[in-house]
Amino acid sequence: MKKKKMIAMLLAGGQGSRLGSLTSSIAKPAVSFGGKYRIIDFGLSNCKNSGIDTVGILVQYKPLVLNKYVGTGESWDMAVNDGGVHILPPYAGETGGEWYEGTADAIYHNIDFIDMYDPENVLILSGDHIYKMDYKKMLKAHTDNNADLTVSVIEVPWEEASRFGIMTADEEGRIVKFSEKPKEPDSNLASMGIYIFSWKALRKALLEDHADKESSHDFGKDIIPKMLAEGQSLHVYRFEGYWRDVGTVKSYYDSQMDLMDDLENINVFNRDMRVFSNSNMYPPQYLGPNANIGKSMICNGCTVYGTVKHSIIGSGAVIGDGTVIEDSIVLPNAWIGRNCRITKAIINEGTIVEDNAVVGSEDGEVIVHGNARLTV
Amino acid sequence: MKTIGLISANYDSSSLGELTKDRTMASIPYGGRYRLIDFALSNLVNSGITTVGIIAPYNSGSLIDHIGIGNPWSLGRKTGGLFLMPGSVYGLKSEGSRFLLRDIVKNRKFFERDDADFVICMGSSDVWNIDFEPLIKQHSESSDPITMVFKKVPRGENHHGYFLETDEDGKVTSIAREGFGWSNYFADCFIIDRDYMEDFIDWFGALDHMDMIDILRDNLDTIDIGTFEFKGYLGKIYNAADLLKVNQAMTDYDIRNEVFCNPERLIFTKTQDEAPALFLPGSDVRNSVISAGCRIEGRVENSIIFRTVNIGKNAVVKNSVIMMHGEIGEGAVLDNVICDKYVTINEGIKIYGGDGDPIIIGKEKTI
Numbered sequence A: 001m002k003k004k005k006m007i008a009m010l011l012a013g014g015q016g017s018r019l020g021s022l023t024s025s026i027a028k029p030a031v032s033f034g035g036k037y038r039i040i041d042f043g044l045s046n047c048k049n050s051g052i053d054t055v056g057i058l059v060q061y062k063p064l065v066l067n068k069y070v071g072t073g074e075s076w077d078m079a080v081n082d083g084g085v086h087i088l089p090p091y092a093g094e095t096g097g098e099w100y101e102g103t104a105d106a107i108y109h110n111i112d113f114i115d116m117y118d119p120e121n122v123l124i125l126s127g128d129h130i131y132k133m134d135y136k137k138m139l140k141a142h143t144d145n146n147a148d149l150t151v152s153v154i155e156v157p158w159e160e161a162s163r164f165g166i167m168t169a170d171e172e173g174r175i176v177k178f179s180e181k182p183k184e185p186d187s188n189l190a191s192m193g194i195y196i197f198s199w200k201a202l203r204k205a206l207l208e209d210h211a212d213k214e215s216s217h218d219f220g221k222d223i224i225p226k227m228l229a230e231g232q233s234l235h236v237y238r239f240e241g242y243w244r245d246v247g248t249v250k251s252y253y254d255s256q257m258d259l260m261d262d263l264e265n266i267n268v269f270n271r272d273m274r275v276f277s278n279s280n281m282y283p284p285q286y287l288g289p290n291a292n293i294g295k296s297m298i299c300n301g302c303t304v305y306g307t308v309k310h311s312i313i314g315s316g317a318v319i320g321d322g323t324v325i326e327d328s329i330v331l332p333n334a335w336i337g338r339n340c341r342i343t344k345a346i347i348n349e350g351t352i353v354e355d356n357a358v359v360g361s362e363d364g365e366v367i368v369h370g371n372a373r374l375t376v
Numbered sequence B: 001m002k003t004i005g006l007i008s009a010n011y012d013s014s015s016l017g018e019l020t021k022d023r024t025m026a027s028i029p030y031g032g033r034y035r036l037i038d039f040a041l042s043n044l045v046n047s048g049i050t051t052v053g054i055i056a057p058y059n060s061g062s063l064i065d066h067i068g069i070g071n072p073w074s075l076g077r078k079t080g081g082l083f084l085m086p087g088s089v090y091g092l093k094s095e096g097s098r099f100l101l102r103d104i105v106k107n108r109k110f111f112e113r114d115d116a117d118f119v120i121c122m123g124s125s126d127v128w129n130i131d132f133e134p135l136i137k138q139h140s141e142s143s144d145p146i147t148m149v150f151k152k153v154p155r156g157e158n159h160h161g162y163f164l165e166t167d168e169d170g171k172v173t174s175i176a177r178e179g180f181g182w183s184n185y186f187a188d189c190f191i192i193d194r195d196y197m198e199d200f201i202d203w204f205g206a207l208d209h210m211d212m213i214d215i216l217r218d219n220l221d222t223i224d225i226g227t228f229e230f231k232g233y234l235g236k237i238y239n240a241a242d243l244l245k246v247n248q249a250m251t252d253y254d255i256r257n258e259v260f261c262n263p264e265r266l267i268f269t270k271t272q273d274e275a276p277a278l279f280l281p282g283s284d285v286r287n288s289v290i291s292a293g294c295r296i297e298g299r300v301e302n303s304i305i306f307r308t309v310n311i312g313k314n315a316v317v318k319n320s321v322i323m324m325h326g327e328i329g330e331g332a333v334l335d336n337v338i339c340d341k342y343v344t345i346n347e348g349i350k351i352y353g354g355d356g357d358p359i360i361i362g363k364e365k366t367i
Helices: A017-023 A040-049 A064-070 A103-108 A111-117 A135-144 A158-163 A199-211 A219-229 A249-261 B014-020 B037-046 B061-067 B101-106 B133-141 B194-207 B212-218 B240-251 B253-260
Strands: A006-011 A054-058 A084-088 A121-126 A129-131 A149-155 A165-169 A175-180 A189-198 A234-238 A243-245 A285-287 A296-298 A307-309 A311-313 A324-326 A341-343 A345-347 A367-369 B003-008 B051-056 B081-086 B118-122 B146-153 B163-166 B172-176 B183-193 B225-229 B277-279 B284-286 B288-290 B299-301 B316-318 B333-335 B337-339 B350-352 B359-361
Touching: A006 A040, A006 A103, A006 A111, A006 A135, A017 A249, A017 A367, A040 A054, A040 A064, A040 A121, A040 A129, A054 A111, A064 A084, A103 A111, A103 A121, A103 A199, A103 A219, A111 A199, A121 A135, A121 A199, A129 A189, A135 A149, A135 A189, A135 A234, A149 A165, A149 A219, A165 A234, A175 A219, A175 A234, A189 A199, A189 A219, A189 A234, A199 A219, A219 A234, A243 A249, A249 A296, A249 A311, A249 A345, A296 A307, A307 A311, A311 A324, A341 A345, B003 B037, B014 B240, B014 B359, B037 B051, B037 B061, B037 B118, B051 B061, B061 B081, B101 B194, B101 B212, B118 B133, B118 B194, B133 B146, B133 B183, B133 B225, B172 B212, B172 B225, B183 B194, B183 B225, B194 B212, B240 B253, B240 B288, B240 B337, B284 B288, B288 B299, B333 B337, B350 B359
Parallel strands: A006 A054, A006 A121, A054 A084, A149 A234, A296 A311, A307 A324, A324 A341, A345 A367, B003 B051, B003 B118, B051 B081, B146 B225, B284 B299, B299 B316, B316 B333, B333 B350, B337 B359
Antiparallel strands: A121 A189, A129 A243, A149 A189, A165 A175, A165 A189, A285 B288, A296 B277, B118 B183, B146 B183, B163 B172, B163 B183
16 A cells, blocks of 8 residues: 555534534534535545545534435545545444544544554544635645644634634744634634644644543644644644635525625636535426526526525525525525525525415524425 | 346437437437436336446447446446447448347347346437336236337327337237327337347347347237337437427426436436536526526526536527537527537527527537
8 A cells, every 4th residue: 555645534523503403413514505515525625636535534423414425435536445535433442432522532533544544644624614725735835844733824804813713923834822712812823723744743642632631632722732832843834715614604604605706715616626526416407487596506406486586596496486585595405385585594405495484584694494304 | 027228329310410420319418417328227227227238339439438337327336237338330220220130149148148037128319217117017927028118199100210009908010110190109118038039139140230120020920029108208309309309398397307306216327516507697597407517697598508508698598408518608699509519609699590490500619
């Protein structure tokens, strides 16, 4: 087996409870996004586009849809002999089994997995970020700096810096300070939760962290501060471009609308760093004789008889005659009857909306309607 | 009862002009994202048939590119799976022939090495969604070695192909090239006992320049043939007008639901994984089928738009089929036109085909 320069470990175990009913039956990375994608597509496609063919996906919370969706990884060209995608749930050993207790703990429990490939470096990713990034460039910076750890950072507005994990770096990009949600930030470089570790340094840090009974086993809270205190070589990698964490309903809604409204910054239509998905087999969409479509994104398998304005209609959704959908996102396979009015709402996957229903309003917050009825 | 499938793709139609210049009918793009052969393949696998042979013609590049090792149809398997087999020399076939005996004789190993009871033989250019299980059941309960599938059509004289006359027991009494009034239109599909197929090859091998259906026609006094009526939609394509009509059938509510939206019998095809279609201000789309990756700023009516087609501002596309990667410039007007892949229509160009007589614009042309 050829030694790998880098494999990726994608953290996909969190519940994402701030997304409410969107994650009541599936893990956040498996939540529908942009009509035909699921959130995890962005991370997996970045891996593919960066030449990474070995990815461990750490799952814990309701992983069934995610498992089925990722499948063999074929959709991201990862069905390869020497590597591929691996779904990694917690498992039992000689002394019993434990749940993953934190981001670092999840990786700790899979040290054997990483040792199987024994890569030079390990890329740690979150399964809930929307962005296009070439990790090759980050790896080059990491190697050039001879770093133990490289943290990808993005400039945020100073007034928002206190919401993030902030890295303070010297002129050469060497991290001198890390502060989690600082009240008085002295830097506006926010950690994106994307790390490249040399495997040797990470392995050592994980073993030590595991032995530390005080630790919460979190990369941001425990591993990075400790490595920094020990004087290891930690660097920032400045990412410029579109990057969103879709942790809340609002950010989930806004970043999907960006796919349609902010083509300059995040573009799923061009072939540059293409976003791949494991799409179901749907026929092309049908727009009926009275359909009225304003600026919108509509997917395969949809049937639209009504009016759709500034909205995203997910795969296989049906929109009845006389219905008006505005500033909304209809997730896959939702079925919306006749003469409904859907405004500023997210209609959950597979939800049935009866005729004449009114959901959401122009002035209110974006709401999520219905419980997911998943068909994979 | 084990059944295997044999799809004949070694035929084209000169009446489709440039569309079949470099490809077989089997690989004609259809319905926004499909190729015609998807229907034969999907119908077989959806009926539980996991060993499928395809008789490919010499110009099978586009076909092989589309089918690969059969993964979209779950035919990339250890047991059975997909068998691509060479067809015989081109040019010997007669128009409309589907089952040239020479193709079958040359590939007789496909039948000999399998232990299946039956073989379903079918063409590769029909748009339909058929469950073969009732056919297999009826055939296995009958003593006839062959059962042919037909659909009743009005005005048989308007159709190309074969017509079956039957007696009161549904046995074929004649096979004709013409039908008049209500006719039993042969669906280019029959089921045959596998061992009978081997015998048939032995008996009639000397007539291998003939179509198997013509040999059956000439020997009805000695061969018992049963029939099976298919009652669903059958889209047959012989010429450009058919191609437009059968594409537009996708806008029919019942046909769309029957053929394309049956969750138990999906039509599978090679996935290109395009982004969703993007509609921009100015788009006005009515009664049309739009595929992934399109960018629509103009008007579209009664048309089928394939993936990644751009339709510019104030452009009008009516009663037309625009195949993948088409570029329709601002203000262009197309009515009754079929554009092959990668066609560019420049700004302001207007093209009007006849009603039911569409103009075909060949692959990669710029107008």
